[in-house]
Amino acid sequence: MQPTSRTDEDLLSARDAASFELFYVHHVDALLGFFARRTNDPELAADLTSETFAAALAGRHRYKPYAGAASAWLFGIAARKLADAQRRGYAERRMCRRLGMERIELTDADIARIQSLGERSVDSLLEGLAGPQREAVKAHVIEERAYGDIARELQTSEAVVRKRVSRGLATARGRMGRRR
Amino acid sequence: MSNFETQLRLQLREAAQREERRGAFARRAAHARLSFPAAPMVAAATLAVALLVAIVVVGGLRWGGDEPVTAPRVVADVALADNLGAISSGSGAVWTVDTATNQILRLDPRTRRVQARVGIGGPGTVMAGAGAVWALTARRLLRIDPATNRITARTTLRLPGGTPLSPFDVQILGGVPWVVGLEGALRINARDGRIEAATRLPQSETEPFFVVANDDSLWVLTRDERLERYALATGRPEAELPVRLPGATAVRPTPDGPVFITREGEIARADAGDGRLAWRRKLGTSVSLPLLRGSTLWVHASDARGRDRLVELDLASGEVRSSATLPQFGIAGGALVGRQLWITTPGGRLMVLQR
Numbered sequence: 001m002q003p004t005s006r007t008d009e010d011l012l013s014a015r016d017a018a019s020f021e022l023f024y025v026h027h028v029d030a031l032l033g034f035f036a037r038r039t040n041d042p043e044l045a046a047d048l049t050s051e052t053f054a055a056a057l058a059g060r061h062r063y064k065p066y067a068g069a070a071s072a073w074l075f076g077i078a079a080r081k082l083a084d085a086q087r088r089g090y091a092e093r094r095m096c097r098r099l100g101m102e103r104i105e106l107t108d109a110d111i112a113r114i115q116s117l118g119e120r121s122v123d124s125l126l127e128g129l130a131g132p133q134r135e136a137v138k139a140h141v142i143e144e145r146a147y148g149d150i151a152r153e154l155q156t157s158e159a160v161v162r163k164r165v166s167r168g169l170a171t172a173r174g175r176m177g178r179r180r
Numbered sequence: 181m182s183n184f185e186t187q188l189r190l191q192l193r194e195a196a197q198r199e200e201r202r203g204a205f206a207r208r209a210a211h212a213r214l215s216f217p218a219a220p221m222v223a224a225a226t227l228a229v230a231l232l233v234a235i236v237v238v239g240g241l242r243w244g245g246d247e248p249v250t251a252p253r254v255v256a257d258v259a260l261a262d263n264l265g266a267i268s269s270g271s272g273a274v275w276t277v278d279t280a281t282n283q284i285l286r287l288d289p290r291t292r293r294v295q296a297r298v299g300i301g302g303p304g305t306v307m308a309g310a311g312a313v314w315a316l317t318a319r320r321l322l323r324i325d326p327a328t329n330r331i332t333a334r335t336t337l338r339l340p341g342g343t344p345l346s347p348f349d350v351q352i353l354g355g356v357p358w359v360v361g362l363e364g365a366l367r368i369n370a371r372d373g374r375i376e377a378a379t380r381l382p383q384s385e386t387e388p389f390f391v392v393a394n395d396d397s398l399w400v401l402t403r404d405e406r407l408e409r410y411a412l413a414t415g416r417p418e419a420e421l422p423v424r425l426p427g428a429t430a431v432r433p434t435p436d437g438p439v440f441i442t443r444e445g446e447i448a449r450a451d452a453g454d455g456r457l458a459w460r461r462k463l464g465t466s467v468s469l470p471l472l473r474g475s476t477l478w479v480h481a482s483d484a485r486g487r488d489r490l491v492e493l494d495l496a497s498g499e500v501r502s503s504a505t506l507p508q509f510g511i512a513g514g515a516l517v518g519r520q521l522w523i524t525t526p527g528g529r530l531m532v533l534q535r
Contacts, residue, residue, distance in 0.1 A: 017196035024192055028185050046184055053192055057199070064444075064465065094262050098280055099195040110184040 008070035012056075012063050020057055027074055028053075029117055034075065036118025038082055042111040045118070046104065047091035052078045054095035133168035140165045251502035252490065252521065256532035258292060260285065264524035266513035270308025271326035274517055276524050277306050277315075284315050286329060289517050292530060296329040309352030310370035316350040321359055323373035333373025339363055340378050348391050353412070360393050365412060379415040394433040401431045407438055407455070421455035424448075430469050436495050439477065441467050447479060449498060459498030463491055468511050476501070480511040480523070490523070490533060506531060 011023040031052060035045035055077050063073050085091045093103065106114075129137060139150045140161070147165075151158040181189070265277035273295065274287040284306050286296040304317040312332075313324040323333035337345040337359055345361040350368075352358075357368040367377040381391070381400060390401040393412055400408040405423040410416060421438070425448045428440040437452035445467050448460035463481035470477040470493070477493040488509055492502040508531055512524040523531045 015199075017193055017199070020196045021189060021193050024189055028181075028188070032185070046188075050188055050191075053188065054195070057192060057196055062466075094280060098263065100198070101191045101195055104184055104187045104191075107183050110182045113182040114184070 009065040012060050012070040012073070013065055015061075020060065023056075023070065024053055027071060030071075031074070031078055032114050033117035033120055034078060035082065036114045039085070040118070042114040043106060044085065044091055045114050046106055046110070047093065048078070048081050048085060050096050050101065050104065051091055051093055052081050054099050054101055055081070058095055058099060129168050129171055133164045133171065136161050136164035137168040250535065251492070251504040252533040252535045253504065254507055254531055255520070255534045256292060256530070257507050258530050259528055260287075260292075260294065260524075260530050261528040263526055264512050264528050264530070265303075265526075266305040266307075267515045267522055267524045268306050268308040268313075268513075269515045269517045269522075271311070271313065273308075273326065274515065274522060275306045275308050275313050276513065276530075277304060278528075279303060279512070279526075280528075284313065284324065286326075287530075292532070298324055298329055298331065300331075305349065307350045307352060307357075310355055310357050312357075312370060312373075314350045314357055314368075316347055316359065318347070319344070321347075321350060321357075321368065321373060335368065335373045335375060337361065337366060338375075339366070339380055351393050353393055353395065358393055358412070360391050360398065362387055362391060364415060365391075365393060365398055377413075379410070379412060381410060381415060382417075389428070390430045392431060392433065397433070399431060399433050399438070401428065401440075407431060407450075421450065421452075424450060424455055424457050425460065432470055432472060434472050434477075434495060439470055439472075439495075441469055445481065445483075447477075447493070447498075449495065458496075461493070461498050461500075464489070468514075471514060471516075473516070478514070478521070480506075480514070482509070490521070504533060 008023060008026060011019040028049065031049050032045055035048045036042060039045050039048070052074070056074055063070065081091070096103070135154070136150060139145050140147065147158045147161045151161045154161065260276070261278040262280040263278065265279040267274065267276040269289070274289050276285050276287065278285050282300055282302055282304065284298040284300055285294050286298070287293065288295050298315070300315045300317055300322055302317045304315050307314045307316070313326055315322040315324060319337060321335045321337060322331050324330065325332045337347055339345055343363060345359065345363050345366060347359050347361040350357060350359050355370070357370055359366045359368060363383065364378060364380040366375050368374070369376045379398065381398065384402070388400045388402050392399050396412050397418065398410040398412045398415070400410070401423065402408065405428070407421045407423050408417065409419040411418055423440065425440045425442060425446065427442040427444060429443055430441050432439045434449070437450050437458065439447065439449045441447050443466065445464040446460065446462045447467050447470065449458045450456065451458055463479060464483035466482045468480035470479045472495065475495045477495050479491045479493060480488065481491050482488050488506040488511070490504045490506060491500060493499065494501055506523070508525045508527065508529045510526045512526050514521060514523045519534060521533045523533065525531070
């Protein structure tokens with residue numbers, strides 16, 4: 001496939017198979033990392049990634065470029081699939097079945113790569129944050145600890161922890177936005 | 181890229197290519213069809229008129245009246261399948277498509293329960309009328325006998341000379357089934373599903389957006405913003421109108437002139453003589469192809485907040501006469517069932533509305 005200067009919004013709005021494939025290539029690593037980090041289960045992350053792209057393929061006619069970035073639309077689907085999986089305890093394969101897509105068995109190399117993508121997504125979130133912000137974001141967002149608990153450990157107030165998390169996430173968001 | 185990523189890429193490529201091949205059929209399916217029961221035999225029509233009169237006399241049915249009315253309310257909202265498609269009413273039952281399993285579901289109009297399932301072997305749409313139930317897939321028309329729920333005929337859709345027809349829809353016109361597609365239309369024998377006659381459309385370099393038949397005409401919405409009308413029986417060109425609604429992707433012919441919709445949630449009616457817009461409304465971020473009943477258009481609309489509504493418009497003026505908020509998102513099809521409007525959603529829900 002040739003490199004292209006087309007935006008993700010163009011690729012998703014187009015109806016041809018090649019455009020969707022390129023859109024997939026742009027986002028598959030990020031999506032695998034997103035699911036790997038949140039599920040800590042490479043098999044589940046792979047199933048959710050397949051189902052999310054299948055849903056995106058089946059529903060791309062509903063994507064409207066003026067309503068937002070294509071990546072945000074894709075990750076919106078991903079978040080819903082993740083929430084469903086957490087509720088059910090497994091990833092549904094409804095859209096994959098509808099599109100005639102088989103379940104893919106993972107090799108050991110696949111599992112290792114998905115795990116590394118999960119770790120990489122954490123690293124990229126924390127990358128470039130100042131020490132106290134990095135510590136607060138890691139404790140609250142990654143380790144999912146309460147603000148009060150973190151404040152006690154750091155011997156500071158809950159308000160200060162909240163502020164560090166908020167500023168850290170704003171910095172990370174800004175950095176990710178520039179990358180897109 | 182890992183083995184998993186490569187395999188997933190290949191599977192998605194194949195799925196996307198299959199979607200491409202479905203082409204026109206997929207585009208047609210994307211426009212949910214709101215349909216009333218197809219024009220049946222004279223006796224049944226007479227009975228329907230008698231029922232309609234009786235109901236109007238007692239003040240029960242207001243789906244197509246001319247006076248301002250209250251909005252219908254949702255009287256049922258039930259899960260039927262993982263995914264649902266088109267819906268149609270006829271032969272004493274309601275028929276819809278389970279798009280996850282590619283089955284036609286026969287529903288009891290009273291209990292709304294599934295009574296039978298008929299596999300159709302691929303994505304498709306359904307229409308009841310002319311004494312049978314018709315399932316249209318990307319390549320074939322299947323005739324289902326409502327007495328036995330069995331497929332009694334499978335017809336490959338080809339024009340004379342062997343050209344495949346890319347089907348848009350199956351419609352019942354004057355008690356006769358017609359399959360309408362990009363290349364033309366096929367008249368179907370209602371008893372055995374055979375192709376009785378074919379009408380070929382002139383082919384241009386670009387595919388039209390939409391093709392639909394009504395009465396004796398075949399309407400073609402082109403990509404260069406024209407609406408062409410051909411004689412359904414012969415394919416002879418009869419008229420051409422400019423489309424003055426930018427971005428129009430589908431059209432519903434009406435006695436007052438064609439009604440267009442866009443992907444951006446606009447709907448408009450044009451003058452049948454010169455194509456000038458008689459009215460134009462933006463109802464949300466997306467709208468369905470409207471259902472016409474008397475002087476009333478029923479339109480499913482979604483807004484930017486994700487709220488879906490069933491909007492009742494006056495065909496002549498475009499005035500909104502009522503609006504009902506729906507409990508579920510999306511629309512896959514709609515059909516009048518007795519005094520109720522049944523709406524299916526892509527998420528597999530059936531909503532039933534009644535005044």
